[in-house]
Each structure stands twice: as C-alpha cells, then as structure tokens.
Amino acid sequence: MLVAASVVIPILWTLLSGFKNRVDIVTPTPMLFFTPTLDNFLYVLERDSVRAGLINSIIVSGCSVLIGAALGLPLAYAVARYPMRFANDIQFFVLSLRFLPPVAIAIPLIVIWLDVDLYDTRIALIVTYSLLTLATTIWLAIPAFKRVPNEIEEAAFVDGYGPYSIFFLIALPIAWKSLMGAIVFSFVLVWNEFLIALMLTTSDAKTLPVVASEMTQLGRDVPWGILNASVILLSLPPLLFLGVLSSFLSSALKPRNQG
C-alpha cells in the first residue's frame, strides 16, 4: 500500500499543481485545497515552442514507428518461421544495438548530419530513431510470431496459400494483438527519448521532451505551475497506451506450452 502511495502521490501532486496558481504552490506547508485554474495549461498550449515541439514529436515518432514496423515485422517473421543459418546471429545483432550507449551514436551523428546539411531537421531524427524502433520491434515481434500455432499456417499452405499470403493473411492478423504491443512499446520509447533529440536539434526540430526540459531549467524563479502543466502534457500520450502495454506484458509472460 505504501508503495502504491509512492506511485500515486507524486504524480497526483504534479497533476494538482498543474491547476494551481503560483501563490498556492509556493507555500511552506503543502496545500491540498485551492482554487483550481486552467491558466497554466492554456499558457502552455499557447506557447509556440510547445506547439512546434508537439508537432515535431508526433511526426518524428509516427514516421519512425511506421518505418520500424514496415521493415521490422517481415524480418521478425522470417527469423521466427524459417530455419536460417544466421537466425541466431541476427537476433544477437539486433540485441547488441541496444547495448550501444546513445551518446556514442549521437556524437558522430551530429557530425554526419552537419556534413550533409540535415542537422536539426525532422528527417535526421526520423532516420536516427528508426534504428531504435527497428531494433525494438524486431526483438519483441519474434516471440509474437513464434506463438502463432504452426498448424494454422500449415493448414493454410495445404489450402493453397503461398508463403507471402500466409504472412499477410494468416500470421499478421493472428499475431496482431501482440504485435500492436510491440509497436506501441517502440512508440513510447521514441516519444520519451530525450538525449538524441537534445543533441540532434537546436531549434527547428526540437521534440516535446526537449522543450519541456528547457522549461524545467528556467532558473530560480521557476513558474512551477506552468512546468507541471507542460510535464503533464508530455506524459499523456504514453499513458494513453497503459492498457495496451499492460496486457501485452501479461500475454508476453504467459507460459508457452505450444512452444
């Protein structure tokens, strides 16, 4: 119970403070009752930097997730279903991409994008993030495809389906629920990503986390209410997927009897 409280209270407190006037936040004793105000949210939503950040975030995460799914799912299927000589090597390679420290990728990429004149553009971010979404999608989709019962695919083959139509018409729809989880997970990862965005953008292509973090660095006389509001805005999209992800987690951890 205590732990549950530790989850709820700080978040709730931030949420409440988003609706507080400055006077009510800067009190020596925490205040629970106050006159709520929407000013903070209105202010945040009217800021151009926040709007631009929101649009950038949506475009960048959307595109890189799509690329990750379009290229990643077929590979995952091929690794899961067809005995290949390099299957293990491919899996390890994809996993090893997760070992790379993000700074280590970001620093050379600054130089590369500067040299080709794409620094601080959405394209640069999308391409960079695709590495992230690809690795994540592949890693999570392989077990999802393996859980599709082999018998169904064999039956489809007997019915005269070719290998490609088995993938598109049988395997994809059956594994869809778990695959959705994998794709959503890669979305949350990219949406929340901060370091690479911070290093690869300076003004035009800033994503929401970068904008929000800049607001948190405003110095001593901090407009806390506004900050709280902007942090809440940033956190909403990942939380929308809470349901999808928690059921994905449950199904991914179910014992695989059919193995």
Add this chain to the structure above:
Amino acid sequence: MKIRTSLPIVFTVPTMVVLAILAFVPTIDAINIALQNRELSNPDSVYVGFANFRALVDDPRFLNSVWVSIEWEILTVVATMAVAVPLAVLLFEATSPNVRNALCVLFIVPALLPRVSAAFVWRFAFHPLFGLAVYPLRLITGHPVDLLADPHTAMLAVAIVDVWQWGLLFSVVIVKLLETLPPQPLEAARLDHARTWEVYAYVALPMLRGALISLVFVKMIESLRAFDLIYVMTRGGPGITTETLDMYAFSQGFIESGRISYASSMAVLMMIATTVAFTVLWRRVRRWQEV
C-alpha cells in the same frame, strides 16, 4: 513447411541492410572523429592519432565520471532488484487477484512516464522549500533540506527515481512470472512446514532463476541510459558528483567546449567497453538459463 520460397531473403535482406547502415555508419564515424581534433565551431580538422585517448587518461574529470558511472550502475541495479523481488512476493502472497491486477497496472505507470517527466515530478517533490517528499524532513529539522544539492545525497535522490520507475515495473514482471509457476511445488513445500519466506527463497525464486538473471541483464543495459534523469535533476551536479560518462561526454562535446573529437573518443571507449562486457555477459546468461 518444406517449400522453396524467396520469402526469407526478401524479408530479411533489405531490413538488415538498413539496420547495418544505420548502426555501422555512426559507429565507424565515431572512431574516425575520435582520431581527429574536430570542434563544433570549426569543420576543419586534422588527424591526431590517439592524442584524444591519451588526454583522457590524464583527465581527472573523466576518471571521476567513470567512477560515478560504475557507482550508478551498481547502485541502481542492486536497488532495483532489492525492491522488485520482495515487492513481487508481497503482492503475490498478500493480495487478492483483483487487487493485484489493479496494482500491477498502477505500477507500470512510472515506467511509462517519459524520463524527463519522471525526473521533473521528483525534482518538484524534492524541492527544498515546497517539495512534498521532503516535507517531513522539513518539519523534523526545521529548515529546508535540498537533497539534490547535497553531494552526499544527490546520487541517492536520483537513484530513487530510477528505482521508482524500474523497480516497480520489474515487480510487476516478477508477479506475472510467479503466476505462471505450477502451484504443486509450492504447496509441497508448505506441507513440509516451510515458512513463507522459505517457500519463495528456496522454491519459487530458484524456479525463476533464468528470468531473474535476464531482468538483471536488462536493467544493466537500461542503467547506462540514465542521462535524461541526471540531466533534468542535477545536470551532473553538485560539482561533478553525479556526472556520469554520458553526461561528461555531452558537456565536453556540446555545452562547455564543443570538443566533439574529445567527446567522441569517450564515446568510442564506452562503445567498446559496453559491447565487450555485454557480449561476454550475454553468453553467460544464455548458459545459466540453459542449465
């Protein structure tokens, strides 16, 4: 299915090519830049051999950041598991399935928050004058306590946030794993008058050994990515007490001096160290799991 088809090649090759380009171009370029003396403000540069690496060895701030990174890694991995395992057992033992499921959903929330948000939520809660988390401390001591500005507590305070995100998530994972265990061995142990903690310590958790080891492995990788937390909460401060390797590389390459080559040489060292360490560990993990 024993049919000849182009599918494996068509599905594999293009993606692997894209992945390889995305992964190897920056990696190779990182090495290339590390051997030059390039700066952000000035695109002209010459090759300087290993000068950057030699300079690193004599840089006390670099050595400090290596130490801070190791400390951070150990602290967060141990603390996360120390929170996750008992909490999971508690959840599994003491709550009804409905309550447990509700709590599980709740415990995923911190991990879903963008780290920037999580860091901010807690920075706000730790605020010396009106933070909620330090309110009791303020009442007891009578004066404001700034955990994040005190060199002794800063890293601990940041680690709390990391464990808040990962420890709770892992406890959910472990609960779900416990639910998949066959109940018979646990019941047998109970019939033999094993105490509750013994049932878990000697029967249930060893059955999950492989999964637990993987969780530790995942956490080790994730702990390397604490940049966002540290950046928002302390920026490596006070002084350089929470300056991890990535934080230092970032400030060298970006804010303080724009010495991109110097930063890149750090990045290369990090890449080599983590790749070697995790490749070795991964092989080990695989072996332990198979036993």
